[in-house]
Amino acid sequence: MLRKFWALTIGLALVASASLAFAQTPPMKKFRVLLPFRVGITFFPLSVADELGYMKAEGIDLDLQVANGSSAVLQQLAAGNAQIGVILAPNTLLGFAEGVKYKAFYDFLTRNTFDVKTMPDSPISKLAHLKGRNVGTIDLTRGDLPLLRAQLQHAGLNPSRDVTFVALGPTMSLHALALKDNKVQALNLSWNNTVSVEAAGGKLKCITCDSEELQLASETTVATDTVMKQDRRYVVGLGRAMAKATLFAETNPDAAIAIMKKVAPQEHTDPAFTKTFFNAALVIMKPRQPGKYGLHDIGGWDRLQSFMAVPTEGATGMTTKVDVKQLVTNELVDEMNRFDAEAVRAQARAYKQ
Numbered sequence: 001m002l003r004k005f006w007a008l009t010i011g012l013a014l015v016a017s018a019s020l021a022f023a024q025t026p027p028m029k030k031f032r033v034l035l036p037f038r039v040g041i042t043f044f045p046l047s048v049a050d051e052l053g054y055m056k057a058e059g060i061d062l063d064l065q066v067a068n069g070s071s072a073v074l075q076q077l078a079a080g081n082a083q084i085g086v087i088l089a090p091n092t093l094l095g096f097a098e099g100v101k102y103k104a105f106y107d108f109l110t111r112n113t114f115d116v117k118t119m120p121d122s123p124i125s126k127l128a129h130l131k132g133r134n135v136g137t138i139d140l141t142r143g144d145l146p147l148l149r150a151q152l153q154h155a156g157l158n159p160s161r162d163v164t165f166v167a168l169g170p171t172m173s174l175h176a177l178a179l180k181d182n183k184v185q186a187l188n189l190s191w192n193n194t195v196s197v198e199a200a201g202g203k204l205k206c207i208t209c210d211s212e213e214l215q216l217a218s219e220t221t222v223a224t225d226t227v228m229k230q231d232r233r234y235v236v237g238l239g240r241a242m243a244k245a246t247l248f249a250e251t252n253p254d255a256a257i258a259i260m261k262k263v264a265p266q267e268h269t270d271p272a273f274t275k276t277f278f279n280a281a282l283v284i285m286k287p288r289q290p291g292k293y294g295l296h297d298i299g300g301w302d303r304l305q306s307f308m309a310v311p312t313e314g315a316t317g318m319t320t321k322v323d324v325k326q327l328v329t330n331e332l333v334d335e336m337n338r339f340d341a342e343a344v345r346a347q348a349r350a351y352k353q
Contacts, residue, residue, distance in 0.1 A: 026059030026233055033062060033238075034077070034085040036070040040264035041274070041281050042192055043086060043108075047263045048256050049245035052347075058237025070143070074100055083227045084238065088113060089217035089304055090147055090318075096327045097320040103228050104328045106221040106239040106294035106336065109191070111284045113218045114144045117194060117204035118186045119179060125207055127155035131162045136175055136184035138193075139167045148188055150310040151214065160313045176201025191284050195277045216304040217297065218284075220328070232332075239336035243293035244344050246285055251348035253278055258353040294336050296328050 035043050046064060049055050055062045065082070067073045070091035076082045078100045086108055087095070096102070116135070118124045124133070130152065137145060149159040157163060166184050168175050176197045178184045186207070189197060198204055208214045221242075223235045249256035257278050261268040268274050287293045301324045308318035 025057065026237065028056070028059050028061050029231070029234060030061040030063055031084055031227075031231075031234060031238070032082040033064050034067045034073045034082045035064065036067060036073050036086060036088065038066055038264070039064060040267050041260055041277055044249065044256065044260055044278070044281060045108075045242040045245040045285065046086075048249060048259050049241035051259050051263065052245065052248065054241035054244050055238070058234065058241050060234055060237055060241065077102060077222070077224055080224075083231075084221065084223045084235075086219060086221050088143065088219050089301065090143065090308060092217075092220055092222060092327070093301075093305055093308060093322060094318060097318065097322050101225040102222040103225065104220040104222045104296065105228070105235060105332050106242065107217075107288070107296040108221050109218040109284050110286060110288050110297075111191070111218060112208065112214070112216060114148070114188055114190050115194075115206050115208045116148070116186050117189050117197070117206050120203060120205045122185065122205060124186060126211075127152055127207065128157065129207075130186060131157055133185040134164045134166050134183065136166050136168045136178050136187045138170055140165055144188060144190070146312075147216075147304075147307060149312050150307045151208075153310055153312045154307065172196035173200040179204075191280060192277070195273075195280045199273055199276065213303065215297075215300055216307065217301040217328075220296070221294075236332050236335045239294050239332060240339055243336055244339055246282075246287075246293055247341060247344050248348040248351075249278075250282060250286075251345045252351055253282065255348055255351035255353065258351075291337055291341065292333055295333050296330055298324060298328060298330075301328050 033046065037043070039047060046062070050062045050064070067076055070088040073085040073087050074091055074095040077085050078095070092104055116127065116130075124130060145165065152159045152163055166178070168178055168184070172193055175187055175189070175193075179187055180201055187197065187204070194204065221239070228235060253275070257268075257274060260278070267277070288295045288297060305318065305321065305324065309321065
């Protein structure tokens with residue numbers, strides 16, 4: 001009888017041990033994750049997490065692919081050609097309104113993707129001051145302009161009459177020169193292009209960064225409804241891997257830069273610029289609350305939707321109001337941040353290039 005008892009006890013212990021191991025290391029499964037732009041520093045948490053084995057530890061075989069913009073990411077998700085994507089927030093809202101089934105589960109950027117910048121000594125200090133001015137942008141078909149037009153209208157301007165948009169092309173040094181020569185009085189710049197413009201022409205003044213009203217949802221990570229339901233543990237795991245990679249990079253930026261040099265060497269021809277670029281990425285990915293990587297600002301999504309619904313020339317197409325709480329979730333945040341943070345910091349400090 002005693003032998004049977006001990007046999008049963010040992011058997012249950014082995015089962016429990018196996019179950020724990022399974023819970024800690026899920027079976028490997030491939031997930032295609034789409035980016036709207038090239039692999040590199042702009043999306044470093046995914047690459048660093050993969051290179052350091054954080055993805056593998058979560059059972060994720062990462063298939064990182066690039067689509068041509070957020071709209072293309074949406075199309076591929078809707079067609080079932082990928083399970084997860086990084087998407088600009090306006091496109092995320094539009095896709096959801098049009099019936100694409102997904103959840104935004106990890107806030108990728110915690111500050112605006114685009115802001116309006118001027119020369120440091122410019123008298124322009126708010127959007128209303130752009131009346132009668134020229135605003136530079138890469139081209140006149142970019143997705144950032146409809147939102148800026150709505151913001152300008154909200155500020156009391158008629159975007160089609162009061163402001164002239166000037167296409168300056170993709171070379172950021174020309175943007176810096178146009179601003180310096182007063183051909184334009186402001187630039188509508190993404191955070192990463194700001195780094196390039198400031199490297200070419202000096203520090204800029206942001207006229208939209210400090211306005212709470214203009215702090216909007218920026219860029220997020222979405223997973224299809226099917227994946228959220230069937231592979232929830234892997235979605236949590238991907239978020240956890242990105243959180244760990246971001247903490248690793250915050251602790252030892254030089255180590256993360258060395259990792260990214262292997263991933264995207266073309267971004268590392270000028271070490272000083274690369275460091276500035278990477279530090280800017282750390283700032284825009286800083287969690288909204290300590291230890292809460294991936295946490296969304298629901299209010300920022302509501303504010304974004306309100307701007308997108310403003311009827312204006314070149315409208316964003318946001319004609320159907322969505323329930324943000326059905327689209328955006330913070331329910332996975334605690335699980336995604338459940339890891340040994342000090343162990344990650346120690347790994348970062350001990351990393352050898």
